[in-house]
Amino acid sequence: MGVELDRDWIAALPKAEVHLHLEGCIPGHVVFGSEPVPDPEIDNLADLLAHLDTLCGRIERADQLGEIARLVGQRASAAGALHVDLIVNPSHWPHWRDRLGAMVDALDGPLAEAEQDGGPTVGLCVSISRTHRAGQAEELVDRVLELAHPRIVGLSIDGNEAGGSHNERFVKAFDHARAAGLRRCAHAGESSGPEGVREAVEMLGAERIDHGIRCIGDPGLVADLARRGVPLDVCPTSNVVLGIVDDLASHPLEALRLAGVPVSLNTDDPLLYGIELVGEYERTAAAFGWGRAELGGVARTSIESCFASPDRRAALVSELDRFLAR
Ligand SMILES: [Zn+2]
Numbered sequence: 300m301g302v303e304l305d306r307d308w309i310a311a312l313p314k315a316e317v318h319l320h321l322e323g324c325i326p327g328h329v330v331f332g333s334e335p336v337p338d339p340e341i342d343n344l345a346d347l348l349a350h351l352d353t354l355c356g357r358i359e360r361a362d363q364l365g366e367i368a369r370l371v372g373q374r375a376s377a378a379g380a381l382h383v384d385l386i387v388n389p390s391h392w393p394h395w396r397d398r399l400g401a402m403v404d405a406l407d408g409p410l411a412e413a414e415q416d417g418g419p420t421v422g423l424c425v426s427i428s429r430t431h432r433a434g435q436a437e438e439l440v441d442r443v444l445e446l447a448h449p450r451i452v453g454l455s456i457d458g459n460e461a462g463g464s465h466n467e468r469f470v471k472a473f474d475h476a477r478a479a480g481l482r483r484c485a486h487a488g489e490s491s492g493p494e495g496v497r498e499a500v501e502m503l504g505a506e507r508i509d510h511g512i513r514c515i516g517d518p519g520l521v522a523d524l525a526r527r528g529v530p531l532d533v534c535p536t537s538n539v540v541l542g543i544v545d546d547l548a549s550h551p552l553e554a555l556r557l558a559g560v561p562v563s564l565n566t567d568d569p570l571l572y573g574i575e576l577v578g579e580y581e582r583t584a585a586a587f588g589w590g591r592a593e594l595g596g597v598a599r600t601s602i603e604s605c606f607a608s609p610d611r612r613a614a615l616v617s618e619l620d621r622f623l624a625r
Contacts, residue, residue, distance in 0.1 A: 304584055304590070306577060308591070309577050309580045311622070312594060312598050313381055313615060313618045314378075314381065314576075314602065314619075315380060315382040315384070315601040315605040315615065316384070316565050316566065316576055316601065317563055317565060317605050318384070318563075318565035318567055319383055319385055319386065319569070320387075320567065321367065321371070322351040322355055322387075322391050323351070323566075323568020323570060323572075324371050324568075324569065325355070326366075326570060329363050329367055330354050330357045330358065330363075331357075341571060343541055344541050345459060347541065352391055355393070356393050358395075359394045361401070362405075364395075364405035364406055365405055365406070365409045366409075368405075368408075368413075368421075369413060371383065372410060373418070374576075375418065375421075376413075377575070377577075378575060378576035380419055380576060381419050381420070381615050382419055382607045382611065382615060383421045383422075384421075384422050384424055385423050385424065386423075386426050386484075386509075387423050387424070388427075388428060388458075389402065390428045390431070399442050399446060400448070403423065403448045403450055406450070407450045410450065421450075422450070422451070422452030422605075423452065424451075424482070425451055425453070426456060426457045427439055427440075427454070427456040427457075427472060428456075429458035429459060429462075429464070432468065433468040437475065439472070440454060440481075444476075444479050451481075452482055453482035453483060453484060453606050454473065454484075455484050456485045456486060456503070457509065458486070459490050460495055461490050464491045464495045464498060464499075466499065466502045467502065470502055470503065473485075474504070482506060482606040483503065483504055483507075484509055484606075485503050485508060485509060488508060488510050488511040489511075489512070489513065489538070490543075491513065492516055492517075493513060493514050493516045495513070496511050496514040496520060496524075497523075500527075500529055506604075507531075507532060508524075508530070510532070510534065510543075511529075511531035511532075511533070512531065512533060512538065512543070512552065512555065513543075513551075514560075515554060515555060521558050521560060522558070524560045525558050526559075528561055530560075530561040530563060531560060531561070532563050532565050533552050533563065533565065534564075534567035534579075535550050535579060535582065535583055535586075536566070536574050536579060537567035538550060547582060552587075553587045556596075561600040561603070561604060562597060563597055563601035563604060564583055564601070565579070580594060583597075595623045598619060603616065
């Protein structure tokens with residue numbers, strides 16, 4: 300067993316959160332005001348995505364987006380997350396999907412303010428939907444590149460792969476993003492198996508895999524990911540809630556970490572699951588008997604794999620080193 304971990308130490312541990320969806324960070328009061336907030340039972344990915352559409356469909360005003368962004372910064376600060384890569388999928392947002400520039404501006408102001416007040420740096424990863432056609436994906440990348448907004452750092456792809464991953468459809472969009480200097484991550488190995496993870500790396504050129512845990516079904520792939528140092532942004536509670544794994548104790552995260560695959564801990568959609576990042580570190584540490592060394596290692600992966608600028612990443616690694624040397 301690891302040493303006694305205290306919550307304050309975990310909250311102070313410098314870290315990044317690299318797998319967080321804006322759509323999973325919408326507080327009920329921003330959507331419903333003083334009306335009662337519905338609380339549906341969610342236990343699978345399809346229901347989760349449908350619920351997100353309901354929430355996002357009611358966000359019409361810039362000040363609502365601003366409030367969501369402000370609270371993202373506040374929760375990150377409380378969890379010791381010094382950088383956040385925030386995934387935004389415009390297709391969930393009917394009032395904003397054709398006004399990406401206005402949407403990013405509405406998020407950018409409060410994020411910049413939080414940063415000036417000592418909060419986290421935040422980079423947006425604009426996300427393609429798995430169900431999109433090739434042309435829609437390429438159009439989204441074109442819009443992101445035209446916008447050239449410094450808040451947007453990456454391209455992502457998310458959604459349900461139950462109907463197939465269709466990676467060949469998205470090769471051109473990802474190639475274009477790479478050529479233009481955008482960072483790239485991809486959801487895979489959640490609702491797809493090991494082949495989805497391999498394709499995300501080899502066909503899409505994803506630098507980081509969101510989830511990726513079902514790579515565990517292919518030992519050769521696990522060895523490849525370890526050798527190439529491809530990081531997985533793991534979200535243990537999300538995987539349990541959506542039935543991807545039975546429980547935390549049987550989560551492949553620990554086997555992957557011991558096999559040398561870089562793994563980080565993240566919340567995915569924290570307000571839908573009623574979780575926060577410190578709790579995710581606590582629960583995982585308890586499940587696998589981790590001490591400070593293991594938690595420090597996971598925090599290091601989170602920072603090294605984040606899409607902050609090289610200078611910012613180096614500063615965060617130094618801050619982590621100083622903290623761990625105390
Ligand atoms: Zn996700």
